[in-house]
Amino acid sequence: xxxxxxxxxxxxxxxxxxxxxxxxxxxxxxxxxxxxxxxxxxxxxxxxxxxxxxxxxxxxxxxxxxxxxxxxxxxxxxxxxxxxxxxxxxxxxxxxxxxxxxxxxxxxxxxxxxxxxxxxxxxxxxxxxxxxxxxxxxxxxxxxxxxxxxxxxxxxxxxxxxxxxxxxxxxxxxxxxxxxxxxxxxxxxxxxxxxxxxxxxxxxxxxxxxxxxxxxxxxxxxxxxxxxxxxxxxxxxxxxxxxxxxxxxxxxxxxxxxxxxxxxxxxxxxxxxxxxxxxxxxxxxxxxxxx
Numbered sequence: 020x021x022x023x024x025x026x027x028x029x030x031x032x033x034x035x036x037x038x039x040x041x042x043x044x045x046x047x048x049x050x051x052x053x054x055x056x057x058x059x060x061x062x063x064x065x066x067x068x069x070x071x072x073x074x075x076x077x078x079x080x081x082x083x084x085x086x087x088x089x090x091x092x093x094x095x096x097x098x099x100x101x102x103x104x105x106x107x108x109x110x111x112x113x114x115x116x117x118x119x120x121x122x123x124x125x126x127x128x129x130x131x132x133x134x135x136x137x138x139x140x141x142x143x144x145x146x147x148x149x150x151x152x153x154x155x156x157x158x159x160x161x162x163x164x165x166x167x168x169x170x171x172x173x174x175x176x177x178x179x180x181x182x183x184x185x186x187x188x189x190x191x192x193x194x195x196x197x198x199x200x201x202x203x204x205x206x207x208x209x210x211x212x213x214x215x216x217x218x219x220x221x222x223x224x225x226x227x228x229x230x231x232x233x234x235x236x237x238x239x240x241x242x243x244x245x246x247x248x249x250x251x252x253x254x255x256x257x258x259x260x261x262x263x264x265x266x267x268x269x270x271x272x273x274x275x276x277x278x279x280x281x282x283x284x285x286x287x288x289x290x291x292x293x294x295x296x297x298x299x300x301x302x303x304x305x306x307x308x309x310x
Contacts, residue, residue, distance in 0.1 A: 020136045023108040023174065024049040027096040028116040029057030029082065031066055034219040035211045038116040039070060040262040046072055048125050049112060055080045055100035078103050087226050090183025097180035104174055109136050111174045115184070117208035118170075121260040124202035131200045132171065140310060142178070142195040143187065144171040147203040151210045152252055153245040153274035155259060155267050159209075161251040161283075161291055162300065169197055169307055170204060183227075186306040197307045205260055212272045213242035245274045250282045251291060 024045050031038045042052055052072070056064050057080050067077060080099050086092045097113065104111045110132050114120070120128070128144075135141040150164040151157065158164075169186045172178045178195065181188045187195055211219065218237055259267060283291060294300050 020110075020133050021108045022049045022110045022112050022132060022171075023104045024052035024112040024114065025055075025100040025104055026053070026114050026116055027055040027057065027080065027100045028063060028067070029096075030059045030061050030222075031063045031116060032059075032061040034222065035215045036116045037119060037207050037263065037266060039066065040260065040266065041114050041116055041119050042067075042070060042075065043072075044120040044122070044260055044262045045112060045114065045125070046074055047122075048129050049074065050108065051076060051105070053078065053100055053103045055096060055103065057082050057096065076103070088228065090226050092226055093184035094180035094182060097184045101178075101180070106174070106176070108174045110171050112171050113187075114170065114204075115208075117206060119205045119207065119260045119263060121203065121205060121258075122262075128171070128200065128202050131198065131202075135198055139173075140196055141198050142173050142189075143169040143197040143307070144200040145197045145307060145309065146170045146200055148206060149203055149255070150206045150208075151255065152249060153210065153276060154270065154272070155207075155210060155263075156255055157252045157274075157276050157278065158255050159249070159251070160253040162287070162294070162303070163250055166300065167199075167305075167307075168204070169195060171200070181306060188306070194306060194308045196310045199309060205263075207263070209245075213245065213274075214239070216245075217241055217243040246276065249276070250287070252276055252278050254278050 026042065028036065028038050046052060052075050054067050054075060055078050056067060080096060082092055082096060086095065101111060131144055145167050148166050148168060150159045152159050172187050177189050178187045179190055220243065221237060281288060
């Protein structure tokens with residue numbers, strides 16, 4: 020049983036991406052890790068090279084600036100990285116550059132891939148998600164945030180990234196048959212200094228709004244309003260992955276959030292309460308089929 024990790028990244032330094040913790044979080048359990056580095060002007064390549072692991076293999080990519088709509092370019096870049104995964108690997112472990120795995124979950128992941136390697140019905144493994152927001156102290160607990168997604172796929176050449184790279188489908192657009200995995204993905208895409216968050220979002224909006232979209236010029240004083248944008252948050256009581264310790268210690272901003280305050284209209288609030296009461300999300304579409 021062999022696993023290869025893969026990811027893509029561009030302008031990681033500029034947007035303060037936790038790509039180094041992301042990659043290093045799974046290095047102990049992968050045999051190789053593919054990093055597709057998009058053309059950057061901020062030292063991203065040097066940042067990846069600084070990890071210094073012989074497991075990391077770097078490839079270079081030029082993003083197609085003409086497909087900036089619906090986030091499709093992100094799926095294209097995901098597929099480019101996946102194409103570099105050698106066929107000798109049984110499984111491909113995908114992480115986006117702001118996703119990190121906790122060291123406590125590594126044994127469970129290894130056990131799962133061992134268990135299902137010979138069961139060809141299983142095409143992927145489903146992970147839990149924790150979406151941190153504003154700071155490392157809060158996470159989103161509403162339906163705005165997906166709570167599961169595929170992050171390990173069987174390396175058979177028949178799977179590709181779906182829509183804006185959230186998950187995977189077969190090349191025939193069929194949902195993958197997956198098994199649940201008790202491990203979690205710690206998503207830090209919404210945790211950075213309010214100015215850096217605004218810069219990141221304005222750049223990413225271009226990936227959903229077509230090639231004619233021109234991001235506005237961000238003044239050095241402008242900051243993203245975390246409080247205005249959240250519908251429901253909860254206090255995080257667990258521990259963060261050890262590889263995130265340095266970033267957490269260096270945090271130089273503060274967002275104080277009242278988790279009891281919810282920003283729902285009546286119908287979504289009733290659904291939110293139903294989710295909390297039942298412990299499951301009813302009437303939701305899934306980009307996978309659990310077997």
